Amino acid sequence: MTEQATRRIEVPVLARVEGEGGLDVTIRDGRIEHLALRIFEPPRLFEQFLVGHAYGEIPELVARICGICPVAYQMSGIGAVERLFDLDPNWDPDRAPAPWVRRMRRLFYCGEWIQSHALHIHLLAAPDFLGFDSAMAMAGAYGEELRRGLALQAFGNRIIELFGxxxxxxxxxxxxxxxxxxxxxxxxxxxxxxxxxxxxxxALLRWTAALPxxxxxPPQAFDCVSLRHPTEYPMMAERIVAESGLDISVDDFEAHFTEHQVPHSTALHGLLAGAPYLVGPLARVNLNHDRLHPRVQALLTEIGVAFPSHDVAQSVIARAVEILQAVLEAAEILADYSPETPAHAEAAPRAGIARGASEAPRGLLWHxxxxxxxxxxxHARIVPPTSQNQARIEADLAHTLTAIGLDADAERLRRAGEQVIRNYDPCISCATHFLRLTLHQ
Structure with missing residues (x-):
């Protein structure tokens, strides 16, 4: 085997992602021999930290898992407990203050989607598409767009502050x-x-739709997975659906989805029926575009963007779609607001297994x-979206690099690989909360 027949593409530390990771690709004789999205951030063992605590502490504790999507962790955990205790503000319209709580939780969640998506589009993803190394480098040519994005992020944070x-x-x-x-x-x-x-x-949706x-x-084939609500665009719901036809209760997640450890990652890899799958904004829009606000649907028609789509680069457009969806819903809820006292219903604990899910900005989050x-x-188990997307990211990397041409310039392949990873907006710190350890003696 000659030296020229083997190439290695390495990104020791990924930039513009949340957390610590890298990329290794080995190409031998014109084929990918080894590809690994390395996640080397130390596991934080949050599930074990939760053991021994009372159910009422869950919102306080799980919010610390992620500084970008704490609302998602709180809503998944709270929803799980309320389903077990038969205290269900999300779904029981006869139990006061159920309708108020349900609407305010949706408003709370809107804030998180707005701030997280705005941060990713403007500071992490857009520089890739526009040929810049960073948002700072991009600011000279796109200052107005960055200011608009940061203003939207600040608005999302203001909503979270209202309740949090x-x-x-x-x-x-x-x-x-x-x-x-x-x-x-x-x-x-x-x-x-x-x-x-x-x-x-x-304006942001129009702008992202026009990005290069x-x-x-050829186009990629993959299975999309998200929550599905009877009438709403899903943030909190009780059913999980997939493009492949899956339609299950959140209680049945473990019967269909599996996780396994890989040597190069401190985060688990999720599979559905033994295969990678996609969660996140593109998966949600693909499976729930009929639940979008009429104004969002009208604007998509006007600018000529159609879903479902299996063009993963259009995830940035899906994020802008969800920002507009969340801003519209937030405006409607805020305009019709009146305080409720008390702002909660009391719970009576019971023994059992509590399961729940919500849609974090990056995708399905199951507790x-x-x-x-x-x-x-x-006992506690938390399955974050980034660990579910890891196998899909690696499949996307292999597909994209092969499509470019494995004999292409190494710098071009490296940049393309980084762009693929950033397009999924991975939250590595969320994913590295657990590590299976097996001792061989």
């Missing part, structure tokens, strides 16, 4: 609802911001808690 007292690791959510209802005066101030955010969100996105031929009769956690 702060936008990072918020503390306002609890089992049964919220610790307090925001004042009408505070809500009115954010409602005024929502009206200003609407034209910005519409890469085109990879399981085994509780005793006093509501104390005996």
């Amino acid at each position: 007292a702060r936008s990072v690791h918020p503390v306002g959510a609890r089992v049964g609802g919220f610790w307090r209802a925001p004042s009408a005066q505070d809500v009115a101030a954010v409602a005024a911001e929502a009206e200003r955010a609407l034209p910005a969100a519409e 996105l890469p085109v990879t031929e 399981r808690y085994d509780l005793d009769a006093h509501g104390m956690i005996q």
Whole structure:
């Protein structure tokens, strides 16, 4: 074997992603011999930290898993516990203050989608598509667009602060609802911001649809997975669906989805029926475009963007779609706000297995808690979206690099590989919460 027949593409540390990871590709005789999205961030063992704590502490503890999507962790955990305790503000319209809690939780979640998607589009993804190494380098030519994006991110954070007292690791959510209802005066101030955010969100969708996105031929084949709600675009729901026809309760997640450890990652890899699958904004839009707000659907028709799509680069457009969806919903909820007292319903603990899921900005986030009769956690399992997407990212990398040509310039392959990874907006710190350890003696 000659030296020229073997090439190695290496990215020791990925830039513009949350957490610590790298990429290794070995090409031998014109074929990919080895490809690994290396995640080497130390596992933080959050599931074990939860054991021995009471159910009421779940929102406070799981919010610390991620500084970007704490609301998702809180809502998945709270929803799981409420389903077990038969305390279901999301779904029981007869139990006060169920309708109010359900709407306010949706508003809370809108804030997280807006701030997370705005951050990714403008600071992480757009520089790739426009040929810049960073958002700072991009600012000279696209200053107005960056200012618009940062203003949308700030608006999302303001919504989170309304209910969480702060936008990072918020503390306002609890089992049964919220610790307090925001004042009408505070809500009115954010409602005024929502009206200003609407034209910005519409302009952002137009802008992302016009970005020079890469085109990879042939198109990729993959299975999309997301929650599905009977009437709403899904943020919190009780059913999981897939393009392949899967339609199950969140209780049945473990019967269909598996996780396994790979040597090059401190995060688990998720599979559905033994194959990689996609979660996140593109999967959600693909499976739920009929649930989008009429104004969002009308704008997509006007600008000529159609879903479903298996062009993974269009994930950036899907994020802009969800920003506009969230801004529209937030504006409607804020405009019709009145405080509720109390802002929560009381819970009576029971023993059993609590399961729940919500749609984090990066995709499906599933929780399981085994509780005793006093509501104390005996076992916990959390399946974050980035670990579910890892196998799909590696499949996308192999497809994209092969389509470019494995004999292409190494720098071009490296940049393409980084762009593929960033396009999924991986949250590596979320994914590295658990590590299976097997000792051989």
